[in-house]
Amino acid sequence: MIQTTHYCAKCGSDHVRRNGSKNGQPKYQCTVCRHQGLFVLAAARKAAQYAQVDALLVERNSQRSIARVTGVARMAIAKRLKKSGGRLAAPAPAAAEKGAAPGMGSSGAG
Numbered sequence: 407m408i409q410t411t412h413y414c415a416k417c418g419s420d421h422v423r424r425n426g427s428k429n430g431q432p433k434y435q436c437t438v439c440r441h442q443g444l445f446v447l448a449a450a451r452k453a454a455q456y457a458q459v460d461a462l463l464v465e466r467n468s469q470r471s472i473a474r475v476t477g478v479a480r481m482a483i484a485k486r487l488k489k490s491g492g493r494l495a496a497p498a499p500a501a502a503e504k505g506a507a508p509g510m511g512s513s514g515a516g
């Protein structure tokens with residue numbers, strides 16, 4: 407059985423209990439500070455994040471800046487870009503991003 411722990415958005419306590427629902431989503435109330443809120447599911451939150459990533463990719467922002475802004479891991483963004491098959495961003499002129507990380511590829515194979 408998979409169990410998820412919810413935390414209060416206000417005080418961070420895990421003493422939360424279910425308190426009805428709103429628009430089909432469960433509402434929770436913190437028993438410590440009485441803060442009441444709607445807990446957004448991880449899948450819904452991720453979908454919103456990825457929608458923002460797609461929008462930023464279309465504007466041809468760099469992967470690192472997108473990762474910084476949205477909080478999505480850079481490799482997740484790179485995978486998404488690869489899966490889209492160049493739909494989100496046309497192949498780059500290859501001059502802008504080349505000089506960013508020099509000397510990263512040495513694996514020490516000898």
Ligand SMILES: [Zn+2]
Pocket residue numbers: 414415416417418419436437438439440441
């Ligand atoms: Zn609380």
